[in-house]
Amino acid sequence: NLGRVGDRLDLPVYAVGGFVRDLLLGQRNSDVDVTVDGDGILFAEAFAAEYGCRVKSHEKFGTAVIVFSDGFKIDVASTRLEYYVSPGALPTVERSSLKMDLYRRDFTVNTLAIALNSQSFGKLIDYFGAYRDLQAKVIRVLHNLSFVEDPTRVFRAIRFEQRLNFKIAKHTEDLIKNAVKMDFLVKLGGRRLLSELVQILREKEPLQGISRMATLGLLRFIHPSIELTLELQAALEEVRYVVSWFDLLYLERPYERWAVYFLALCELLSPEQFWATCTRLAVSENQREHLAEMRRQGEELVGAMERKLARQERLENSEIYFTLRGLPVEILLYHMAKSGNPETKRCISLYFTKLHGMQPLIGGEDLKQLGIKPGPIYRELLDAVLSARMNGKVSSKDDEIRLVR
Numbered sequence: 187n188l189g190r191v192g193d194r195l196d197l198p199v200y201a202v203g204g205f206v207r208d209l210l211l212g213q214r215n216s217d218v219d220v221t222v223d224g225d226g227i228l229f230a231e232a233f234a235a236e237y238g239c240r241v242k243s244h245e246k247f248g249t250a251v252i253v254f255s256d257g258f259k260i261d262v263a264s265t266r267l268e269y270y271v272s273p274g275a276l277p278t279v280e281r282s283s284l285k286m287d288l289y290r291r292d293f294t295v296n297t298l299a300i301a302l303n304s305q306s307f308g309k310l311i312d313y314f315g316a317y318r319d320l321q322a323k324v325i326r327v328l329h330n331l332s333f334v335e336d337p338t339r340v341f342r343a344i345r346f347e348q349r350l351n352f353k354i355a356k357h358t359e360d361l362i363k364n365a366v367k368m369d370f371l372v373k374l375g376g377r378r379l380l381s382e383l384v385q386i387l388r389e390k391e392p393l394q395g396i397s398r399m400a401t402l403g404l405l406r407f408i409h410p411s412i413e414l415t416l417e418l419q420a421a422l423e424e425v426r427y428v429v430s431w432f433d434l435l436y437l438e439r440p441y442e443r444w445a446v447y448f449l450a451l452c453e454l455l456s457p458e459q460f461w462a463t464c465t466r467l468a469v470s471e472n473q474r475e476h477l478a479e480m481r482r483q484g485e486e487l488v489g490a491m492e493r494k495l496a497r498q499e500r501l502e503n504s505e506i507y508f509t510l511r512g513l514p515v516e517i518l519l520y521h522m523a524k525s526g527n528p529e530t531k532r533c534i535s536l537y538f539t540k541l542h543g544m545q546p547l548i549g550g551e552d553l554k555q556l557g558i559k560p561g562p563i564y565r566e567l568l569d570a571v572l573s574a575r576m577n578g579k580v581s582s583k584d585d586e587i588r589l590v591r
């Protein structure tokens with residue numbers, strides 16, 4: 187249908203980039219990128235009018251997003267940009283071709299296009315040997331200045347290498363090493379660095395990406411003292427194990443997997459160094475405070491739990507619950523991975539699998555019926571009932587009412 191709208195407007199339309207790459211690799215990719223040889227915004231509006239979609243356009247960049255009623259999106263770009271240098275001035279038209287447009291991209295494997303117009307539908311356009319590199323499983327830049335132009339591509343190379351199970355080409359790897367040596371990455375803003383790091387840590391197997399970052403000397407851009415020692419490697423392996431365990435529980439508790447890896451990467455940083463890292467990564471002040479506080483509280487609470495365990499071997503379920511309940515999933519998983527004590531691991535695991543979702547069988551209504559005046563006492567009573575329930579002291583609603591009485 188995209189091609190047909192292109193036919194009607196006499197505009198060549200192509201599917202490009204990651205979508206085509208993944209199509210040829212037989213991998214899922216729901217991000218559809220389309221490039222129009224001409225005015226992409228005009229095209230997007232015509233398409234949207236015909237198919238009842240919304241359009242969000244960025245005149246300045248000649249790009250638009252077509253949004254379908256179910257939320258599905260198609261990104262549309264133009265090979266020809268028209269922009270106004272100042273209000274009222276004639277538009278500056280920058281003509282470009284599909285080939286030039288693709289040449290600006292990061293790696294050869296992202297430069298494939300598929301024609302969508304009826305006459306040429308399905309034709310694969312490959313100006314830069316992308317198909318050959320896809321088959322050879324190679325990540326290769328198009329020109330020597332690629333990483334200088336955009337240092338985030340260093341991280342993208344690692345991400346694609348790991349995700350697609352490709353290999354960064356020798357010359358491309360040398361260019362990365364050079365960019366690192368010449369400190370081009372220092373110019374990279376914290377926000378962009380964080381976004382790239384998060385994307386690597388969100389991949390299915392982040393360890394490979396981390397290890398590649400380490401061999402290319404990139405970890406020091408997070409913090410100069412981060413080094414992939416054998417201990418850190420073991421800690422990350424443990425995070426991987428714990429996170430897979432948690433995902434298999436299907437608890438539907440949303441959490442940021444990348445943050446668990448991030449906490450482990452920062453394990454040896456002092457609170458000041460951790461703060462400096464978050465500042466470098468442009469984490470907002472609020473979030474920085476939240477992270478630092480959670481990191482501190484996690485150490486404190488899990489530390490207290492471990493000290494108790496050292497004295498009394500086993501904790502009551504309610505003790506586990508009330509110690510851990512204020513901590514976010516990410517911090518708990520991090521400690522579960524970090525702790526060398528199997529009993530600590532068991533406590534955190536029990537918290538997730540059993541204790542977290544438990545509630546007393548009675549509620550405020552029952553307390554009212556018992557003639558208790560509403561107030562903070564309600565929370566205390568219900569917590570006491572919950573404790574008893576967790577510790578197996580009550581098992582029915584009548585038991586709970588009896589306990590309150």
Ligand code: CTP
Nearest residue numbers: 203204205217290291292293296297336338339
């Ligand atoms: N691109 C680039 N340089 C960057 C970022 C993006 O050249 N720093 C180009 C890439 O060629 C990519 C296209 O812009 O194909 C779209 O970017 P993005 O959606 O991030 O890339 P995808 O390849 O779709 O990656 P992903 O599968 O992770 O979404």
